[in-house]
Amino acid sequence: xxxxxxxxxxxxxxxxxxxxxxxxxxxxxxxxxxxxxxxxxxxxxxxxxxxxxxxxxxxxxxxxxxxxxxxxxxxxxxxxxxxxxxxxxxxxxxxxxxxxxxxxxxxxxxxxxxxxxxxxxxxxxxxxxxxxxxxxxxxxxxxxxxxxxxxxxxxxxxxxxxxxxxxxxxxxxxxxxxxxxxxxxxxxxxxxxxxxxxxxxxxxxxxxxxxxxxxxxxxxxxxxxxxxxxxxxxxxxxxxxxxxxxxxxxxxxxxxxxxxxxxxxxxxxxxxxxxxxxxxxxxxxxxxxxxxxxxxxxxxxxxxxxxxxxxxxxxxxxxxxxxxxxxxxxxxxxxxxxxxxxxxxxxxxxxxxxxxxxxxxxxxxxxxxxxxxxxxxxxxxxxxxxxxxxxxxxxxxxxxxxxxxxxxxxxxxxxxxxxxxxxxxxxxxxxxxxxxxxxxxxxxxxxxxxxxxxxxxxxxxxxxxxxxxxxxxxxxxx
Ligand code: ADP
Ligand code: MG
Ligand code: ZN
Numbered sequence: 001x002x003x004x005x006x007x008x009x010x011x012x013x014x015x016x017x018x019x020x021x022x023x024x025x026x027x028x029x030x031x032x033x034x035x036x037x038x039x040x041x042x043x044x045x046x047x048x049x050x051x052x053x054x055x056x057x058x059x060x061x062x063x064x065x066x067x068x069x070x071x072x073x074x075x076x077x078x079x080x081x082x083x084x085x086x087x088x089x090x091x092x093x094x095x096x097x098x099x100x101x102x103x104x105x106x107x108x109x110x111x112x113x114x115x116x117x118x119x120x121x122x123x124x125x126x127x128x129x130x131x132x133x134x135x136x137x138x139x140x141x142x143x144x145x146x147x148x149x150x151x152x153x154x155x156x157x158x159x160x161x162x163x164x165x166x167x168x169x170x171x172x173x174x175x176x177x178x179x180x181x182x183x184x185x186x187x188x189x190x191x192x193x194x195x196x197x198x199x200x201x202x203x204x205x206x207x208x209x210x211x212x213x214x215x216x217x218x219x220x221x222x223x224x225x226x227x228x229x230x231x232x233x234x235x236x237x238x239x240x241x242x243x244x245x246x247x248x249x250x251x252x253x254x255x256x257x258x259x260x261x262x263x264x265x266x267x268x269x270x271x272x273x274x275x276x277x278x279x280x281x282x283x284x285x286x287x288x289x290x291x292x293x294x295x296x297x298x299x300x301x302x303x304x305x306x307x308x309x310x311x312x313x314x315x316x317x318x319x320x321x322x323x324x325x326x327x328x329x330x331x332x333x334x335x336x337x338x339x340x341x342x343x344x345x346x347x348x349x350x351x352x353x354x355x356x357x358x359x360x361x362x363x364x365x366x367x368x369x370x371x372x373x374x375x376x377x378x379x380x381x382x383x384x385x386x387x388x389x390x391x392x393x394x395x396x397x398x399x400x401x402x403x404x405x406x407x408x409x410x411x412x413x414x415x416x417x418x419x420x421x422x423x424x425x426x427x428x429x430x431x432x433x434x435x436x437x438x439x440x441x442x443x444x445x446x447x448x449x450x451x452x453x454x455x456x457x458x459x460x461x462x463x464x465x466x467x468x469x470x471x472x473x474x475x476x477x478x
Contacts, residue, residue: 005201005239007232008209009167010159013174014152015184016129016192017060023128023151024051024094031190035144043149045089050278053078057151058101058282060183061126062292064153065102067177067299068121072289076101078126078279081271086143087131095154097273100125101282107177108301109169119170120158127152153183159198159209164228168221171195176300180325188219195224199231200245210235211245215259217252227252227259234259303328311341320349326363327353330370337374340381347373351394367398376404389413389461416462419471422455425463426471429454441476448472 022029025042041049065072079097105121129150134142155174161167175193178184185192195218200210213231218224230252235245249268250259298306300322307318321331327348334344352373356366376397380390385408396407408414416422429451430437440447448469455468 004203005232005236006204006206007162007164007228008159008200008202008212009161009164009228010198010212011155011157011161011167011171012196012198013155013157013171014129014194014196015064015155015178016194017057017151017153017183018185019054019056019060019151021054021056022149023054023057023126024149027149029146029150033146035142035146038146039148044145045091045148051094051276053279053282054151057126058284059292060151060181061101061124061153062284062289063181063296064155064178064183065105065124066289066293067181067296068102068105068107068124068155068174070102070105070121070124072284073099073101073103074284074286075099076125076282076284078276078282079273080276081127081273083269083271085130086141087133087145087148089131089145089148093128093130094276094279095127096125099281101284107170107173109166109173111169112165117160117166119160119166122156122158124153124155127154159200159212164225164232167197167228168225171221171224173301176323180297180300188221191219194219197224197228197231199228199235201232201235201239211247213245213247214249215252216249216262219254223252223254226254226257230258297325300325300328307341311335313341313345317342317345317349320353321345324363330363330366333370334373334377337370338377338381340377343377347377351391355394355398367401368394372397372401372403379404379408383415383417383464384408385413385415386461386465389415392461413462415464416459417464417467419467422459422463422467423471425455425458426451426468426475429458430475437475440472 019029021027022043025040027038027040027043029038042051062072076096077099078094080092081095081097082092084091100123102124103122105124106118107121108116108118111117129147129152131143131145131148134144157170161170175186178193179186187193197215197218198212199215200212202208202210213235215227215231218227231250238245247265249262251262252259303322304315304318307313307322308315311318313321322328330352331344331348334348335341338344352363352366352368356363359365373394376390376393379385379393380387385393393404393407393413396402396411397404400407402410433451433454436447436450440451451472452465452468455463456465
């Protein structure tokens with residue numbers, strides 16, 4: 001549409017960590033508790049209370065940094081970011097500024113053209129979250145400090161993305177990784193994974209970046225895409241009319257799909273960062289980094305590639321199966337038992353994920369263990385049941401937790417491979433449809449399907465379709 005312009009996007013993502021306790025105190029950080037019940041002098045910001053760094057937070061930062069190809073700083077510093085707001089009782093947020101724990105990272109994304117593109121990540125730093133304000137109640141505005149001091153990683157990308165789709169691809173990749181690592185629950189709606197999008201445009205061919213707007217309040221992938229696309233249009237219209245983009249922070253409104261200015265650069269804070277004198281510099285030695293590196297799981301991108309190259313899966317299957325770690329583990333356990341990766345993939349993507357979606361569950365809730373499913377696939381492979389009957393057996397195992405053999409036995413679902421039995425059924429059907437059979441014999445091949453269907457119906461799906469076909473051919477040539 002605005003082909004004269006190139007879009008430039010840089011993303012800042014706040015990843016809320018799944019540690020048991022907060023970043024600088026021992027308070028629990030469970031979501032949805034009684035307001036202000038998860039607090040202590042440190043996270044309430046009482047004078048004289050001293051922060052103590054949670055080691056788990058550092059470990060998670062290193063993990064995330066390594067998984068996204070960062071260099072881990074042997075020496076990093078916590079700083080005070082000073083501003084006043086009622087959700088921040090200390091009057092400053094403890095963050096990292098000049099010396100963050102991770103720098104110079106990158107991630108590969110898949111482009112629409114099917115290639116790979118590297119997106120640079122400037123830095124990842126650790127910081128504490130602020131509390132939560134609720135406005136407009138009968139009692140005015142309320143402050144809940146349960147979230148204060150909750151550990152966050154801020155992941156700041158380079159301005160390397162050139163479309164809303166690239167931005168979403170990058171975000172989804174990062175989202176998958178933090179969930180694989182188990183450092184974040186990944187819930188966008190609850191704010192566990194929050195994204196601010198910096199968007200600018202420039203005439204094609206121009207080197208310097210255009211003036212950017214920062215978009216906030218984006219709590220789903222769909223809204224992020226919508227907000228970026230709206231912003232690109234808005235800026236292009238401005239430039240087309242001879243106007244100028246002003247640097248500002250804009251708030252996205254999901255109801256209207258539009259954004260409005262929240263504050264301009266002139267109103268931006270001067271945070272007067274300085275090193276926090278209450279916290280010593282953080283030292284991370286090589287041995288610690290190597291220990292964390294050794295514990296990293298196989299990451300989604302590597303897994304996808306392995307599924308394609310070693311297991312011979314189509315790219316699409318590999319992408320679906322590797323997207324979530326628990327699904328990938330389920331699939332791999334199934335392949336270890338049954339072999340036949342593509343058949344396993346069909347069943348996991350088709351039946352297991354479908355049934356989970358219908359029951360609103362995750363793979364952890366799956367009543368069919370890989371063992372039970374492998375038992376079922378074994379009975380298809382040895383021709384005990386047809387693929388079609390297997391779907392029925394699947395539902396029954398899902399419901400009852402019984403083994404495939406048990407269900408097949410109890411419900412008499414064994415495939416009929418006895419030629420005599422199938423032939424008897426076929427004879428019955430031919431006798432009842434003599435006209436059609438004459439037509440079939442006369443060359444109307446289309447009618448084969450009709451006869452196969454009738455035999456399957458009368459045998460309640462238990463006849464072996466290949467054998468039915470053969471028998472029909474035999475009858476025709478008799
Ligand atoms: P701030 O200090 O205001 O947060 P940063 O320099 O840290 O600014 O940049 C924040 C984010 O904005 C980064 O992800 C960066 O890539 C992105 N960014 C910076 N300049 C631009 C621009 N002109 N267009 C798009 N994104 C940009
Ligand atoms: Mg920033
Ligand atoms: Zn506390």
